[in-house]
Amino acid sequence: MFEVKSVNHRYCEVVLRMPRDWTGYEDVLRRKVQQHVKRGRIDVTINREHDESSSGPVLNRSTVMTYLKAADQLKNEYGLSGELTLRDILSIPGIMESKDEAAGAVSAALEDYSEMLETGLEQSLQSLLEMRAREGSFLAADIEQRLNHLETMHAEMVELAPVVVIEYRDKLRHRLNELNDGTFAFDEHKFGMEIAIFADRCNIDEELTRLYSHFEQCRALLKGKGPVGRKLDFLIQEMNRETNTIGSKCNHLTLVGLVLDMKAELEKIREQAANIE
Template sequence: MIKSMTGFGRASSDEDSARSFSLEMKSVNHRYLDINIRMPKSMIPLEEKIRRIVGERLNRGKVDIFLNYKNYGQFDTVAKLNTELADSYVNCLKQIKDRYSLKDELSLNLISKFPDVIVLEEQEENLEEIWNELMPLVNRALDTIIDMRETEGQKLYEDIIIKSKDIEENVKKIEKKCPEVLKAYKEKLKEKLQGILENIELDENRLAMEVAIFADKSTIDEEITRLYSHINQLRGTLLLKEPIGRRLDFIVQEMNREANTIASKSTDLEITNLVINIKNMIEKIREQIQNIE
């Protein structure tokens, strides 16, 4: 089954859990796999593990991951007393008191207000425990994204198959029209020469040679054969159980190349219009496969 590169997934931890995780993940089309993660600074050491899991399950796309985390079981920061600095402040205050014979006493309120006497320190958490809780959430969000990608991929598959049938029908019409074009050219050339030569007998061998030269220059048998082959390759590739976006892009380029060649060789208005229809369908397929993994 083909997959698109567009998807969205969300997962969060249980409400009664001591740790609260909220994870959102979205992906859009991209030439390669591009993973961007926004997460709390304290959890940055886990970033590579998240990247590895995503890289194992997704092959292409721009993936944005947003992770919010709160710990209700313990404080993220704790207050610490800088005893050396507090002692220094107290000694300085005592010196001022003795030097100037001041009567005011030292107080807790006064000393605690001095800068950096009481500082806040972040507590280190057990990253292994956090990862054991976070990993299932990452996989759950990926499950949702992959489901969405597969659903959209199925729609793309069905639409591309319909368009490939339209292209094939137009190619068949061109193939059927080719002998008529050659016959019409021969009759038109014969009438023109007879009008010019009037009573002079027309050289049938010369006429046949001119028709043969025209047929050689305008023949599109090879292009038609290759177009049929590319259509079959397109359908076969859609059935592969692997990333096929780049391969499809190449096939569509080749289909467009053959259509352009047919258009350049064609002198018939009907064939030209059929080629325009084919190129229109090819362009629509090309736009769609830009979002196929």
């Protein structure tokens, strides 16, 4: 019986659990999982089916004899004293095993399970991939909707960007007029230079352009085929960086509010992207 489960993970981590006598196939099965899954923690559990008549522990006599011989060698070679008790022997790993494990250990050298294991794992992986594909389509639709919201906020930022300088100019002129008591002359040239310096310092045109470009790249990734999770992670980091820069440059209450809303939306997209391969 095969059971395959997956959870979020930045990389591809495969955890295999199977009867001890099948551990020789672990590398082959691990590579098969990695051929199909590029991201996430994949837990694969393989159990050997058995009926009630084959259940129940049995004594592994060969292991008992191995430990008894080793105890005699220690006594003879090193002059050690003491006896192995029944409790000591029963506490040794591998002394007691199920009947099907005992039978498998005997026949492991005579029978090749590789084809059976690979076929069963392949079928389980296909079911997992179908489920992940359905989930991925819902996640892509959700991210697309959030991108639309980001673009709406981006458009508001584009409209507000030139207004920031105009409002600063008007406020500064009004403030200077209030402070001017006639003891100093108003210098229009210096006033213009101050406005120019402020306009250059708070200019966010480049950040807005790059941000819109990242939106388009994100949409292209969602429509493409193949693993896109890591690329989405990188794009979200870049969008966060541009948004932070806008927040540090802008000197406008409405723009600051839009930056905060955009960062919150990007965090939701980042959480969703963590579920995408």
